Structures are given as C-alpha cells and as structure tokens.
Amino acid sequence: xxxxxxxxxxxxxxxxxxxxxxxxxxxxxxxxxxxxxxxxxxxxxxxxxxxxxxxxxxxxxxxxxxxxxxxxxxxxxxxxxxxxxxxxxxxxxxxxxxxxxxxxxxxxxxxxxxxxxxxxxxxxxxxxxxxxxxxxxxxxxxxxxxxxxxxxxxxxxxxxxxxxxxxxxxxxxxxxxxxxxxxxxxxxxxxxxxxxxxxxxxxxxxxxxxxxxxxxxxxxxxxxxxxxxxxxxxxxxxxxxxxxxxxxxxxxxxxxxxxxxxxxxxxxxxxxxxxxxxxxxxxxxxxxxxxxxx
Amino acid sequence: xxxxxxxxxxxxxxxxxxxxxxxxxxxxxxxxxxxxxxxxxxxxxxxxxxxxxxxxxxxxxxxxxxxxxxxxxxxxxxxxxxxxxxxxxxxxxxxxxxxxxxxxxxxxxxxxxxxxxxxxxxxxxxxxxxxxxxxxxxxxxxxxxxxxxxxxxxxxxxxxxxxxxxxxxxxxxxxxxxxxxxxxxxxxxxxxxxxxxxxxxxxxxxxxxxxxxxxxxxxxxxxxxxxxxxxxxxxxxxxxxxxxxxxxxxxxx
Numbered sequence: 286x287x288x289x290x291x292x293x294x295x296x297x298x299x300x301x302x303x304x305x306x307x308x309x310x311x312x313x314x315x316x317x318x319x320x321x322x323x324x325x326x327x328x329x330x331x332x333x334x335x336x337x338x339x340x341x342x343x344x345x346x347x348x349x350x351x352x353x354x355x356x357x358x359x360x361x362x363x364x365x366x367x368x369x370x371x372x373x374x375x376x377x378x379x380x381x382x383x384x385x386x387x388x389x390x391x392x393x394x395x396x397x398x399x400x401x402x403x404x405x406x407x408x409x410x411x412x413x414x415x416x417x418x419x420x421x422x423x424x425x426x427x428x429x430x431x432x433x434x435x436x437x438x439x440x441x442x443x444x445x446x447x448x449x450x451x452x453x454x455x456x457x458x459x460x461x462x463x464x465x466x467x468x469x470x471x472x473x474x475x476x477x478x479x480x481x482x483x484x485x486x487x488x489x490x491x492x493x494x495x496x497x498x499x500x501x502x503x504x505x506x507x508x509x510x511x512x513x514x515x516x517x518x519x520x521x522x523x524x525x526x527x528x529x530x531x532x533x534x535x536x537x538x539x540x541x542x543x544x545x546x547x548x549x550x551x552x553x554x555x556x557x558x559x560x561x562x563x564x565x566x567x568x569x570x571x572x573x574x575x576x577x578x579x
Numbered sequence: 580x581x582x583x584x585x586x587x588x589x590x591x592x593x594x595x596x597x598x599x600x601x602x603x604x605x606x607x608x609x610x611x612x613x614x615x616x617x618x619x620x621x622x623x624x625x626x627x628x629x630x631x632x633x634x635x636x637x638x639x640x641x642x643x644x645x646x647x648x649x650x651x652x653x654x655x656x657x658x659x660x661x662x663x664x665x666x667x668x669x670x671x672x673x674x675x676x677x678x679x680x681x682x683x684x685x686x687x688x689x690x691x692x693x694x695x696x697x698x699x700x701x702x703x704x705x706x707x708x709x710x711x712x713x714x715x716x717x718x719x720x721x722x723x724x725x726x727x728x729x730x731x732x733x734x735x736x737x738x739x740x741x742x743x744x745x746x747x748x749x750x751x752x753x754x755x756x757x758x759x760x761x762x763x764x765x766x767x768x769x770x771x772x773x774x775x776x777x778x779x780x781x782x783x784x785x786x787x788x789x790x791x792x793x794x795x796x797x798x799x800x801x802x803x804x805x806x807x808x809x810x811x812x813x814x815x816x817x818x819x820x821x822x823x824x825x826x827x828x829x830x831x832x
Contacts, residue, residue, distance in 0.1 A: 305703060325703050328734075336692035336726035343696020346681070347704060348627070351696075366686060367723075371693055375683045376675055 289420030309355030342371035357399035416472035500530030591818035600802035635690020688721030732766025
C-alpha cells in the first residue's frame with residue numbers, strides 16, 4: 286500500500302498544484318521522484334510530528350491541500366491535539382496518511398504498534414477515517430476524498446488483501462447475503478472473515494470508510510439483528526456506530542479484533558493474528574457459537 | 580489605549596470571565612500591528628492578498644477583539660456579550676466565529692507552527708505577504724514552539740515574524756534564560772524592544788531579514804497600565820469585583 290500511496294500522490298501532484306506533501310522522515314526515498322519534480326510541493330519535515338501537523342493545517346488555511354505522513358503512532362497519537370484543534374475544530378481540510386497498521390511492525394515492539402488510532406480519531410467531530418484493504422482500494426478512496434472539505438485519515442497497512450473490491454468512499458460493500466447474522470469486516474480483516482464464513486448463511490459487509498459510517502447499508506442488511514464486527518484494530522471500536530445505525534433494542538453484537546492490551550511479544554504480524562484470534566478458524570468458531578446462541 | 584482597556588475591563592463583567600492582565604500585556608503590540616503595519620481589509624478580511632496575524636496565546640483574546648473591533652471588523656459594542664452563551668467572543672478566539680481572527684487558539688504551542696504552515700503556503704502560492712504570530716513567554720515552554728522555530732529557520736521563512744510577549748509569567752515555573760540568544764541560535768533574526776513603546780513596536784514590526792524569520796522579544800508588563808494588576812498573579816484570570824470596578828475604570832480614565 287505504501288508504494289501505491291507514493292504512486293497515487295505523485296500522479297495527483299502532476300495534475301493538482303494544490304497538493305503539498307509533508308513527510309515525518311518516513312518514505313522519503315520512495316518519494317524521490319516527487320522531490321525532483323515538485324520541490325516546492327514536498328518536504329521532509331524531520332521528526333517533529335506536532336509541528337508538522339499544525340503546519341499542515343496552516344498550509345490548508347492558504348488553500349493548499351496537505352498530505353501528512355509518518356508511522357501511525359507518531360502521526361496520530363503523538364499529535365492528537367494538533368489534529369483535534371488545528372484541523373477539526375478549525376474546520377480545515379487535509380490528509381493524514383499513516384503506515385504500519387496495528388501490529389504490522391510486530392518485531393519493533395509496542396512503541397511502534399497502533400491499534401488505537403481509529404478509536405481515538407473517531408472521537409473527533411468532522412474527522413473522516415479510511416481503512417483500505419488493498420493498494421487499488423487506497424487509490425480509489427484517496428482520489429475520491431483527498432480534496433474534500435474534511436480532514437481525512439488514511440490507515441495504510443504493510444499487509445494487503447489478496448483481492449481488491451470496487452470500493453466507494455463512504456459506502457460499504459455487500460459481499461455476501463445470508464440470514465443468520467451480519468458480519469462486518471473492516472479493511473485488512475476481510476480475508477480471514479471470507480475464509481471463515483464461506484459456507485455459512487451470513488451476510489458479509491465490507492467497510493473501507495469507517496467515518497462517516499455507512500449506517501444505511503448496515504440497516505438494509507441486518508435482518509437477524511445479530512452483528513459480528515471484525516476489526517483489524519481494537520475490538521469494538523465501531524460498536525457505537527452500529528448502535529447509532531440500528532438502535533440498541535434488538536441488536537446483539539459480537540466483537541472480534543485486537544484485545545485491549547499491549548501486545549508485548551515480537552515476531553511477525555501473522556503470529557499475533559494467531560495469538561489474538563484473527564484467523565479464519567478462530568473467527569469461524571466465534572461466528573458459529575454466536576449464531577447458535579439465542 | 581485607555582478607552583480600549585476600559586472596554587476590555589467592562590467586557591469581563593457580564594460573565595466574570597477573562598484574562599485582563601494578559602490582554603493589557605499585548606494590547607500596545609496589537610494596536611500598532613493593526614493600525615500601522617498589517618495589510619488586511621476589515622471589509623474583505625479573507626482576501627488571499629492579506630497579511631496574517633495569529634494570536635498563539637489565545638487567552639489574550641480580549642486585546643485582539645478590542646483592536647479588531649476598533650478597526651471595524653465588527654461593532655466594538657458586541658464585546659459586552661463576551662463569553663456569554665450566544666456570544667461570538669469566547670475566552671479563546673474562534674476563527675469560524677469572529678471576523679478577522681485567523682486561528683482558533685487556546686491550547687498553547689499551536690499558533691507558531693500553524694503560522695509556519697501559512698508562511699510556507701504563501702511562499703508556495705507566490706503571495707508576497709507577511710505572517711505575524713504572537714506567543715507568550717510561558718508558551719515558549721512548549722516543545723512545539725521550538726520545533727516550529729527549527730522549521731521556520733530551516734525553510735528560510737523570511738515572511739514570518741514571531742513576537743514573544745515577554746512578561747515574565749514563565750519565571751515562576753521554568754526559566755527561559757537568554758531568550759534572544761536562544762532564538763538566534765535557532766537561526767532567527769532576533770531583536771528586543773519595549774513592548775509598550777509604540778515607536779519601537781512599529782519599527783521592529785516593519786523590519787525583516789531577506790533569508791530568515793524574525794523574532795521580536797517584547798519586554799512587557801502583565802496588566803500594564805493598571806497598578807493593582809501589574810505583575811500580580813492574582814489577576815491572571817479574574818474580573819473586578821463591584822467595589823474594584825470604579826477604581827480601575829478611574830485609573831484607566
């Protein structure tokens with residue numbers, strides 16, 4: 286996805302002189318062509334994410350379109366207040382593009398993990414949150430949203446789904462329809478979900494935009510009132526959006542995602558998937574147990 | 580300045596809210612800036628072709644409102660509603676509510692890096708205008724101020740001027756040492772002035788360097804012009820009692 290990010294942005298920079306890219310000393314080599322071609326429109330800011338974020342909002346104030354980029358914890362959690370005040374409160378548009386979703390950088394340890402990014406950004410009024418599952422999906426979503434009126438967060442993973450869906454900003458995809466439950470898969474959580482439920486009589490909805498949340502598609506596809514929410518970030522992050530769409534009365538929600546704890550082991554992301562149950566077998570068991578329960 | 584100072588004091592009476600002493604500390608600077616230096620049209624204040632002023636220490640909002648009101652951005656009489664429920668004028672300024680306010684500030688350390696972005700944006704867009712940012716000295720405790728200082732110098736933002744309201748309110752917490760020397764070491768053109776002397780303020784604001792940003796360390800007195808408020812920490816965030824009000828207004832007559 287990171288390579289696609291560079292490709293997409295470089296292609297847009299050639300056509301849209303409002304774009305200005307600020308890098309937090311990350312992906313600098315990747316953007317080497319942009320540095321050559323558009324030196325006034327791309328800057329390696331260095332390792333000062335708070336000032337980079339405020340600075341991006343300042344660029345937006347002058348009518349330019351900032352793209353801020355670093356590793357997820359640094360470009361979200363470290364400068365959360367700058368995103369809140371300088372972008373959201375001031376109603377300035379811009380794009381924040383992270384890399385290293387949740388525990389992609391498992392071996393680097395918890396300082397480089399970020400399963401809480403979507404949960405914290407969800408608290409900000411006006412913030413848009415995009416969780417693409419493939420490079421092609423990122424390309425579609427970024428082109429649709431980058432010049433919009435709101436600040437938008439693009440959560441890039443080092444992992445990618447094997448097959449891209451034809452996605453639309455702000456809209457969920459209905460991938461499968463069934464009667465027993467509705468399974469919501471977000472971004473890179475889709476492959477284990479599809480494998481887990483392939484022969485189960487359930488609906489599968491695929492979300493790549495989580496804010497604004499497409500409550501309408503969920504409403505039209507939640508006949509049983511049983512919802513399984515499978516997220517590649519902290520489990521349960523989007524529960525409030527489900528309740529807002531469906532009301533609280535006749536809904537049962539099962540949440541599957543990253544547990545609310547520091548993942549202190551190292552290794553590979555796939556080993557963490559196993560350990561926390563984000564695998565086809567573990568998801569299948571949770572879904573079937575939930576469907577059977579009354 | 581006294582008529583504006585009386586307006587500021589009166590504005591705090593509706594809700595008993597307001598940082599009067601902080602406003603008095605910067606009022607002379609803002610008045611000179613808006614009356615002798617900055618190019619912005621109150622009737623067309625969002626024009627691309629304008630200078631920007633960003634009040635990074637947002638708690639000095641009353642001074643900014645008073646100066647903008649006097650310049651005709653809105654009726655000065657509206658300040659009587661300061662901080663009331665429906666008012667446009669809050670304890671910290673909101674750029675989406677108050678005409679002429681360029682940034683919604685209040686949380687310290689945001690305005691200078693925001694101004695760095697505005698200054699860079701003007702350069703990218705080839706707009707030959709200036710950006711002024713006023714920060715507090717205690718605000719210079721924030722790391723983001725020094726991140727912005729590095730960035731502005733590195734990118735040679737000659738169109739950026741930072742004014743430090745050096746009223747020594749930081750001294751009880753964290754000493755700043757030789758402030759001018761610090762900014763110079765960060766690569767800025769640095770000067771010191773008496774922040775209540777209008778001629779010195781005007782001269783300093785009109786100067787800049789061709790290849791680097793400028794900082795003006797303005798020596799100021801918190802609560803300037805009202806003896807009981809001057810350098811009195813009790814007046815950081817309060818309004819006069821009914822007994823104090825006539826005495827203060829008389830002193831500011």
